[in-house]
Amino acid sequence: MKNAQEMKAGNRLKVLRLLRRESLSRAELAERTGLTRAAMSLIVGKLLTEGMVEEAPRRKSAAGRRPVPVELRPEYAYTLGLTISRTGSDAGVADFRGRLLCREAIEIAGLTRQEALRRMKACLCGLMRRCAPPSRRWLGLGISTPGPVDVAAGTILNPPNFEIWHNACLAAEMKDLGVGYVFLENNAQALTMAEKTFGAGRASRSFVLLEVEAGIGSGIVSNDRLYAGWRGFGNEIGHTSIDMNGPRCDCGLPGCVEMYAAVPRVLAQARKRDPRIRSWRALMDRAAGGDAFCLELVKEQARALGTALVNVINVLELDAVVLTGDVLERGEMLRAEVERFLNQHAINRWLRQVPVLLSPLGERPELMAAAGIPAEKFFEGLCQAVRVRPDRPKRKRLESKG
Ligand SMILES: [Zn+2]
Numbered sequence: 001m002k003n004a005q006e007m008k009a010g011n012r013l014k015v016l017r018l019l020r021r022e023s024l025s026r027a028e029l030a031e032r033t034g035l036t037r038a039a040m041s042l043i044v045g046k047l048l049t050e051g052m053v054e055e056a057p058r059r060k061s062a063a064g065r066r067p068v069p070v071e072l073r074p075e076y077a078y079t080l081g082l083t084i085s086r087t088g089s090d091a092g093v094a095d096f097r098g099r100l101l102c103r104e105a106i107e108i109a110g111l112t113r114q115e116a117l118r119r120m121k122a123c124l125c126g127l128m129r130r131c132a133p134p135s136r137r138w139l140g141l142g143i144s145t146p147g148p149v150d151v152a153a154g155t156i157l158n159p160p161n162f163e164i165w166h167n168a169c170l171a172a173e174m175k176d177l178g179v180g181y182v183f184l185e186n187n188a189q190a191l192t193m194a195e196k197t198f199g200a201g202r203a204s205r206s207f208v209l210l211e212v213e214a215g216i217g218s219g220i221v222s223n224d225r226l227y228a229g230w231r232g233f234g235n236e237i238g239h240t241s242i243d244m245n246g247p248r249c250d251c252g253l254p255g256c257v258e259m260y261a262a263v264p265r266v267l268a269q270a271r272k273r274d275p276r277i278r279s280w281r282a283l284m285d286r287a288a289g290g291d292a293f294c295l296e297l298v299k300e301q302a303r304a305l306g307t308a309l310v311n312v313i314n315v316l317e318l319d320a321v322v323l324t325g326d327v328l329e330r331g332e333m334l335r336a337e338v339e340r341f342l343n344q345h346a347i348n349r350w351l352r353q354v355p356v357l358l359s360p361l362g363e364r365p366e367l368m369a370a371a372g373i374p375a376e377k378f379f380e381g382l383c384q385a386v387r388v389r390p391d392r393p394k395r396k397r398l399e400s401k402g
Contacts, residue, residue: 140180
Protein backbone atom coordinates (compact mmCIF):
# COMPACT_ATOMS: atom_id res chain seq x y z
CA MET A 1 0.00 0.00 0.00
CA LYS A 2 1.39 3.35 -0.98
CA ASN A 3 1.64 6.03 1.67
CA ALA A 4 -0.53 9.16 1.48
CA GLN A 5 2.28 11.33 0.14
CA GLU A 6 2.94 9.02 -2.80
CA MET A 7 -0.75 8.78 -3.60
CA LYS A 8 -1.05 12.55 -3.65
CA ALA A 9 1.92 12.92 -5.98
CA GLY A 10 0.55 10.13 -8.17
CA ASN A 11 -2.88 11.77 -8.48
CA ARG A 12 -1.35 15.10 -9.34
CA LEU A 13 0.73 13.54 -12.12
CA LYS A 14 -2.34 11.71 -13.40
CA VAL A 15 -4.14 15.06 -13.71
CA LEU A 16 -1.18 16.67 -15.46
CA ARG A 17 -0.90 13.78 -17.92
CA LEU A 18 -4.59 14.10 -18.83
CA LEU A 19 -4.22 17.85 -19.33
CA ARG A 20 -1.19 17.25 -21.52
CA ARG A 21 -3.48 15.65 -24.09
CA GLU A 22 -6.47 17.99 -23.86
CA SER A 23 -8.08 20.69 -21.74
CA LEU A 24 -10.66 19.37 -19.28
CA SER A 25 -12.94 20.82 -16.62
CA ARG A 26 -12.53 19.89 -12.96
CA ALA A 27 -15.63 17.69 -13.22
CA GLU A 28 -14.25 15.87 -16.28
CA LEU A 29 -10.92 15.42 -14.51
CA ALA A 30 -12.68 13.97 -11.46
CA GLU A 31 -14.57 11.56 -13.66
CA ARG A 32 -11.50 10.42 -15.60
CA THR A 33 -9.34 9.91 -12.51
CA GLY A 34 -12.05 8.48 -10.28
CA LEU A 35 -11.32 11.11 -7.61
CA THR A 36 -14.03 13.14 -5.87
CA ARG A 37 -14.81 16.63 -7.14
CA ALA A 38 -13.64 18.06 -3.82
CA ALA A 39 -10.28 16.31 -4.12
CA MET A 40 -9.98 17.49 -7.72
CA SER A 41 -10.68 21.11 -6.74
CA LEU A 42 -7.84 20.93 -4.25
CA ILE A 43 -5.38 19.45 -6.77
CA VAL A 44 -6.30 21.93 -9.50
CA GLY A 45 -6.19 24.82 -7.01
CA LYS A 46 -2.63 23.92 -6.07
CA LEU A 47 -1.55 23.52 -9.71
CA LEU A 48 -3.06 26.97 -10.46
CA THR A 49 -1.13 28.53 -7.58
CA GLU A 50 2.10 26.95 -8.77
CA GLY A 51 1.49 28.25 -12.30
CA MET A 52 1.47 24.84 -13.97
CA VAL A 53 -2.09 25.14 -15.26
CA GLU A 54 -4.46 27.95 -16.16
CA GLU A 55 -8.17 28.35 -16.77
CA ALA A 56 -9.20 28.55 -20.42
CA PRO A 57 -12.16 30.53 -21.78
CA ARG A 58 -15.47 28.70 -21.29
CA ARG A 59 -16.58 26.58 -24.22
CA LYS A 60 -19.63 27.80 -26.10
CA SER A 61 -22.77 25.84 -25.45
CA ALA A 62 -26.44 26.11 -26.31
CA ALA A 63 -27.44 24.71 -22.93
CA GLY A 64 -26.43 27.33 -20.38
CA ARG A 65 -23.06 27.92 -18.71
CA ARG A 66 -20.41 25.29 -19.19
CA PRO A 67 -17.72 24.46 -16.67
CA VAL A 68 -14.34 26.20 -17.06
CA PRO A 69 -11.75 24.03 -18.81
CA VAL A 70 -8.31 23.81 -17.27
CA GLU A 71 -5.18 23.50 -19.41
CA LEU A 72 -1.42 23.45 -19.07
CA ARG A 73 0.15 26.91 -18.83
CA PRO A 74 2.61 27.07 -21.74
CA GLU A 75 5.05 29.39 -19.95
CA TYR A 76 5.48 27.19 -16.87
CA ALA A 77 8.66 25.60 -18.20
CA TYR A 78 10.34 24.98 -21.54
CA THR A 79 12.34 22.09 -22.95
CA LEU A 80 15.27 21.98 -25.34
CA GLY A 81 15.34 19.47 -28.16
CA LEU A 82 18.21 18.29 -30.34
CA THR A 83 18.09 15.77 -33.17
CA ILE A 84 21.19 14.28 -34.75
CA SER A 85 20.66 12.29 -37.92
CA ARG A 86 22.85 11.01 -40.71
CA THR A 87 22.06 14.11 -42.74
CA GLY A 88 22.29 16.88 -40.13
CA SER A 89 21.14 18.26 -36.84
CA ASP A 90 18.26 20.42 -35.62
CA ALA A 91 17.73 22.19 -32.32
CA GLY A 92 14.67 23.87 -30.88
CA VAL A 93 12.68 24.97 -27.85
CA ALA A 94 9.21 23.74 -26.91
CA ASP A 95 6.81 25.14 -24.34
CA PHE A 96 5.07 23.25 -21.53
CA ARG A 97 2.34 22.11 -23.93
CA GLY A 98 4.95 20.68 -26.29
CA ARG A 99 4.57 23.27 -29.04
CA LEU A 100 7.80 24.18 -30.82
CA LEU A 101 8.55 27.87 -30.31
CA CYS A 102 11.69 28.02 -32.43
CA ARG A 103 13.97 25.77 -34.41
CA GLU A 104 17.41 26.10 -35.90
CA ALA A 105 19.28 23.84 -38.30
CA ILE A 106 22.88 23.07 -37.36
CA GLU A 107 25.31 22.40 -40.19
CA ILE A 108 27.58 19.56 -39.08
CA ALA A 109 28.46 17.77 -42.32
CA GLY A 110 32.20 17.17 -42.63
CA LEU A 111 32.99 18.28 -39.07
CA THR A 112 34.86 16.23 -36.49
CA ARG A 113 32.90 15.09 -33.48
CA GLN A 114 34.42 17.81 -31.27
CA GLU A 115 33.69 20.54 -33.81
CA ALA A 116 30.14 19.30 -34.26
CA LEU A 117 29.61 19.21 -30.50
CA ARG A 118 30.90 22.77 -30.11
CA ARG A 119 28.56 23.98 -32.82
CA MET A 120 25.58 22.19 -31.29
CA LYS A 121 26.28 23.55 -27.82
CA ALA A 122 26.69 27.08 -29.16
CA CYS A 123 23.35 26.78 -30.93
CA LEU A 124 21.60 25.38 -27.84
CA CYS A 125 23.06 28.16 -25.67
CA GLY A 126 21.84 30.77 -28.11
CA LEU A 127 18.34 29.23 -28.07
CA MET A 128 18.32 29.12 -24.27
CA ARG A 129 19.08 32.79 -24.17
CA ARG A 130 16.82 34.02 -26.96
CA CYS A 131 13.90 31.71 -26.21
CA ALA A 132 14.03 31.54 -22.42
CA PRO A 133 10.76 31.02 -20.54
CA PRO A 134 9.72 33.95 -18.34
CA SER A 135 9.91 31.59 -15.36
CA ARG A 136 13.50 30.55 -16.31
CA ARG A 137 12.41 26.99 -15.64
CA TRP A 138 13.63 24.21 -17.93
CA LEU A 139 12.67 20.56 -17.89
CA GLY A 140 15.90 19.61 -19.60
CA LEU A 141 17.37 18.68 -22.96
CA GLY A 142 16.07 15.78 -25.04
CA ILE A 143 18.35 14.35 -27.72
CA SER A 144 17.23 11.88 -30.36
CA THR A 145 19.61 9.96 -32.61
CA PRO A 146 19.56 6.75 -34.63
CA GLY A 147 19.80 3.68 -32.42
CA PRO A 148 21.11 1.62 -30.83
CA VAL A 149 21.69 3.91 -27.87
CA ASP A 150 22.30 3.21 -24.21
CA VAL A 151 19.53 5.30 -22.68
CA ALA A 152 20.66 4.77 -19.10
CA ALA A 153 24.17 6.08 -19.78
CA GLY A 154 23.08 8.61 -22.43
CA THR A 155 25.53 7.10 -24.93
CA ILE A 156 25.17 6.48 -28.67
CA LEU A 157 26.43 2.93 -29.32
CA ASN A 158 27.14 1.78 -32.87
CA PRO A 159 24.42 2.78 -35.37
CA PRO A 160 25.43 1.93 -38.96
CA ASN A 161 26.66 4.86 -41.13
CA PHE A 162 27.02 6.96 -37.99
CA GLU A 163 30.65 6.17 -37.10
CA ILE A 164 31.53 9.71 -36.02
CA TRP A 165 29.15 9.36 -33.05
CA HIS A 166 29.98 5.81 -32.00
CA ASN A 167 30.33 5.56 -28.20
CA ALA A 168 29.73 9.30 -27.71
CA CYS A 169 28.28 9.95 -24.26
CA LEU A 170 26.07 12.90 -25.17
CA ALA A 171 24.49 13.11 -21.73
CA ALA A 172 27.91 13.89 -20.26
CA GLU A 173 28.95 16.15 -23.17
CA MET A 174 25.85 18.33 -22.76
CA LYS A 175 25.92 18.51 -18.96
CA ASP A 176 27.75 21.85 -18.90
CA LEU A 177 24.93 23.60 -20.77
CA GLY A 178 23.34 23.99 -17.35
CA VAL A 179 19.85 23.07 -18.54
CA GLY A 180 19.42 20.41 -15.87
CA TYR A 181 18.47 16.94 -17.04
CA VAL A 182 19.81 15.55 -20.31
CA PHE A 183 18.09 12.55 -21.89
CA LEU A 184 19.05 10.55 -24.94
CA GLU A 185 16.63 8.31 -26.84
CA ASN A 186 16.70 6.57 -30.15
CA ASN A 187 14.57 8.51 -32.61
CA ALA A 188 11.88 5.86 -33.08
CA GLN A 189 11.28 5.76 -29.33
CA ALA A 190 11.06 9.55 -29.17
CA LEU A 191 8.57 9.54 -32.07
CA THR A 192 6.50 6.89 -30.31
CA MET A 193 6.18 9.13 -27.24
CA ALA A 194 5.17 12.06 -29.46
CA GLU A 195 2.50 9.93 -31.20
CA LYS A 196 1.17 8.86 -27.83
CA THR A 197 0.72 12.43 -26.61
CA PHE A 198 -0.01 14.42 -29.74
CA GLY A 199 -0.62 12.06 -32.63
CA ALA A 200 -2.20 8.83 -33.80
CA GLY A 201 -1.57 7.07 -30.49
CA ARG A 202 -3.77 9.43 -28.45
CA ALA A 203 -6.82 7.25 -28.73
CA SER A 204 -5.21 3.93 -27.96
CA ARG A 205 -3.71 2.49 -24.79
CA SER A 206 -1.46 0.00 -26.55
CA PHE A 207 0.07 0.50 -29.98
CA VAL A 208 3.16 -0.11 -32.02
CA LEU A 209 4.87 2.50 -34.17
CA LEU A 210 6.91 1.58 -37.24
CA GLU A 211 9.19 4.18 -38.78
CA VAL A 212 9.88 2.89 -42.27
CA GLU A 213 12.78 4.62 -43.98
CA ALA A 214 16.36 3.54 -44.78
CA GLY A 215 15.95 1.22 -41.80
CA ILE A 216 12.92 0.25 -39.74
CA GLY A 217 12.67 1.80 -36.29
CA SER A 218 9.92 1.01 -33.86
CA GLY A 219 8.42 1.72 -30.47
CA ILE A 220 5.75 0.05 -28.38
CA VAL A 221 3.27 1.61 -25.97
CA SER A 222 1.63 -0.95 -23.73
CA ASN A 223 -1.13 0.12 -21.34
CA ASP A 224 -0.25 3.80 -21.81
CA ARG A 225 3.44 3.28 -21.01
CA LEU A 226 6.33 3.25 -23.43
CA TYR A 227 7.97 -0.14 -23.31
CA ALA A 228 11.54 0.82 -22.48
CA GLY A 229 13.40 -2.47 -22.22
CA TRP A 230 16.43 -2.56 -20.00
CA ARG A 231 18.97 -0.29 -21.71
CA GLY A 232 17.31 0.64 -24.96
CA PHE A 233 17.89 -2.51 -27.02
CA GLY A 234 14.25 -3.53 -27.02
CA ASN A 235 11.69 -2.52 -29.63
CA GLU A 236 13.82 -3.60 -32.60
CA ILE A 237 10.99 -4.96 -34.69
CA GLY A 238 13.04 -4.15 -37.81
CA HIS A 239 15.42 -6.85 -36.65
CA THR A 240 12.91 -9.61 -36.15
CA SER A 241 13.11 -12.34 -38.74
CA ILE A 242 10.32 -13.23 -41.15
CA ASP A 243 12.37 -15.94 -42.95
CA MET A 244 14.99 -18.12 -41.31
CA ASN A 245 16.34 -18.98 -44.77
CA GLY A 246 16.42 -15.36 -45.84
CA PRO A 247 19.42 -13.14 -46.58
CA ARG A 248 21.67 -12.36 -43.61
CA CYS A 249 21.13 -8.90 -42.10
CA ASP A 250 23.97 -6.71 -40.72
CA CYS A 251 22.80 -7.68 -37.25
CA GLY A 252 23.65 -11.33 -38.00
CA LEU A 253 20.11 -12.74 -38.16
CA PRO A 254 18.81 -14.14 -41.45
CA GLY A 255 15.61 -12.70 -42.89
CA CYS A 256 15.14 -9.52 -40.80
CA VAL A 257 12.06 -7.62 -41.95
CA GLU A 258 14.35 -4.65 -42.66
CA MET A 259 15.94 -6.72 -45.45
CA TYR A 260 12.61 -6.78 -47.29
CA ALA A 261 10.64 -3.71 -46.31
CA ALA A 262 13.08 -0.82 -45.73
CA VAL A 263 12.61 1.82 -48.43
CA PRO A 264 15.99 1.34 -50.21
CA ARG A 265 15.34 -2.42 -50.44
CA VAL A 266 11.98 -1.89 -52.12
CA LEU A 267 13.43 0.74 -54.45
CA ALA A 268 16.28 -1.61 -55.40
CA GLN A 269 13.69 -4.17 -56.51
CA ALA A 270 11.82 -1.52 -58.47
CA ARG A 271 14.98 -0.36 -60.24
CA LYS A 272 15.71 -3.86 -61.49
CA ARG A 273 12.73 -3.34 -63.70
CA ASP A 274 13.02 0.39 -64.37
CA PRO A 275 16.15 2.36 -63.36
CA ARG A 276 14.15 5.59 -63.48
CA ILE A 277 12.32 4.75 -60.24
CA ARG A 278 14.62 6.59 -57.88
CA SER A 279 12.34 7.71 -55.07
CA TRP A 280 9.57 6.37 -52.92
CA ARG A 281 7.26 8.95 -54.39
CA ALA A 282 8.01 7.81 -57.93
CA LEU A 283 7.28 4.22 -56.96
CA MET A 284 3.96 5.19 -55.35
CA ASP A 285 2.99 7.27 -58.38
CA ARG A 286 3.55 4.24 -60.61
CA ALA A 287 1.61 1.95 -58.29
CA ALA A 288 -1.27 4.43 -58.05
CA GLY A 289 -1.23 4.69 -61.85
CA GLY A 290 -1.94 0.97 -62.11
CA ASP A 291 1.58 -0.36 -62.85
CA ALA A 292 1.13 -4.01 -61.88
CA PHE A 293 4.80 -4.61 -61.04
CA CYS A 294 5.03 -1.59 -58.70
CA LEU A 295 1.70 -2.50 -57.14
CA GLU A 296 3.00 -5.99 -56.42
CA LEU A 297 6.13 -4.50 -54.79
CA VAL A 298 3.97 -2.44 -52.42
CA LYS A 299 1.89 -5.51 -51.59
CA GLU A 300 5.04 -7.50 -50.92
CA GLN A 301 6.37 -4.78 -48.66
CA ALA A 302 3.03 -4.74 -46.84
CA ARG A 303 3.19 -8.54 -46.41
CA ALA A 304 6.68 -8.28 -44.92
CA LEU A 305 5.69 -5.47 -42.54
CA GLY A 306 2.38 -7.21 -41.82
CA THR A 307 4.09 -10.51 -40.92
CA ALA A 308 6.38 -8.79 -38.42
CA LEU A 309 3.42 -6.83 -37.02
CA VAL A 310 1.26 -9.93 -36.62
CA ASN A 311 4.11 -11.51 -34.62
CA VAL A 312 4.16 -8.49 -32.31
CA ILE A 313 0.37 -8.21 -32.03
CA ASN A 314 0.03 -11.92 -31.28
CA VAL A 315 2.47 -11.51 -28.40
CA LEU A 316 1.25 -8.20 -26.99
CA GLU A 317 -2.36 -7.78 -28.19
CA LEU A 318 -2.03 -4.17 -29.28
CA ASP A 319 -4.92 -1.85 -30.30
CA ALA A 320 -3.33 -0.04 -33.22
CA VAL A 321 -0.37 0.36 -35.54
CA VAL A 322 1.09 3.76 -36.46
CA LEU A 323 3.18 4.14 -39.60
CA THR A 324 5.65 7.01 -39.94
CA GLY A 325 8.84 7.94 -41.79
CA ASP A 326 9.48 8.21 -45.52
CA VAL A 327 6.52 5.96 -46.36
CA LEU A 328 4.08 8.64 -45.18
CA GLU A 329 4.35 10.27 -48.58
CA ARG A 330 1.46 8.81 -50.60
CA GLY A 331 1.20 6.34 -47.75
CA GLU A 332 -2.45 5.36 -48.09
CA MET A 333 -1.91 2.37 -50.36
CA LEU A 334 0.73 0.79 -48.11
CA ARG A 335 -1.36 1.56 -45.03
CA ALA A 336 -4.41 -0.16 -46.45
CA GLU A 337 -2.41 -3.22 -47.57
CA VAL A 338 -0.73 -3.62 -44.16
CA GLU A 339 -4.08 -3.24 -42.42
CA ARG A 340 -5.71 -5.84 -44.65
CA PHE A 341 -2.86 -8.31 -44.14
CA LEU A 342 -2.73 -8.11 -40.39
CA ASN A 343 -6.48 -8.27 -39.94
CA GLN A 344 -6.50 -11.46 -42.00
CA HIS A 345 -3.75 -13.08 -39.93
CA ALA A 346 -3.62 -11.82 -36.33
CA ILE A 347 -5.02 -14.25 -33.75
CA ASN A 348 -7.45 -11.69 -32.32
CA ARG A 349 -9.07 -10.94 -35.71
CA TRP A 350 -12.32 -12.66 -34.70
CA LEU A 351 -12.78 -10.20 -31.86
CA ARG A 352 -11.46 -6.94 -33.20
CA GLN A 353 -9.91 -5.19 -36.15
CA VAL A 354 -6.60 -3.46 -35.54
CA PRO A 355 -6.43 -0.13 -37.40
CA VAL A 356 -3.23 0.91 -39.17
CA LEU A 357 -2.87 4.70 -38.98
CA LEU A 358 -0.61 7.16 -40.75
CA SER A 359 1.11 9.59 -38.41
CA PRO A 360 -0.71 12.95 -38.41
CA LEU A 361 2.28 14.82 -36.95
CA GLY A 362 3.31 16.21 -40.32
CA GLU A 363 6.70 16.48 -41.90
CA ARG A 364 9.76 16.40 -39.69
CA PRO A 365 8.19 15.60 -36.31
CA GLU A 366 11.60 14.52 -34.97
CA LEU A 367 12.47 17.80 -33.27
CA MET A 368 9.11 18.07 -31.53
CA ALA A 369 9.62 14.46 -30.43
CA ALA A 370 13.15 15.18 -29.10
CA ALA A 371 11.95 18.21 -27.12
CA GLY A 372 9.17 16.00 -25.78
CA ILE A 373 11.58 13.56 -24.11
CA PRO A 374 12.24 15.62 -20.94
CA ALA A 375 8.53 16.50 -20.79
CA GLU A 376 7.65 12.81 -20.91
CA LYS A 377 9.99 12.18 -17.96
CA PHE A 378 8.55 15.16 -16.08
CA PHE A 379 4.96 13.98 -16.50
CA GLU A 380 6.00 10.53 -15.30
CA GLY A 381 7.48 12.12 -12.16
CA LEU A 382 11.04 11.17 -13.13
CA CYS A 383 12.52 14.67 -13.27
CA GLN A 384 11.79 18.16 -12.04
CA ALA A 385 11.87 21.62 -13.53
CA VAL A 386 15.18 23.37 -12.92
CA ARG A 387 15.53 27.12 -12.68
CA VAL A 388 18.42 28.32 -14.82
CA ARG A 389 20.12 31.53 -13.76
CA PRO A 390 20.31 34.04 -16.58
CA ASP A 391 23.90 34.98 -15.74
CA ARG A 392 25.59 31.62 -16.09
CA PRO A 393 29.13 32.47 -17.14
CA LYS A 394 29.59 29.03 -18.79
CA ARG A 395 27.13 29.90 -21.46
CA LYS A 396 29.13 32.86 -22.71
CA ARG A 397 32.26 30.79 -22.81
CA LEU A 398 30.58 28.05 -24.80
CA GLU A 399 29.06 30.44 -27.27
CA SER A 400 32.33 32.22 -27.99
CA LYS A 401 33.92 28.85 -28.78
CA GLY A 402 31.32 28.11 -31.44
ZN1 LIG B 1 18.71 -7.56 -38.53
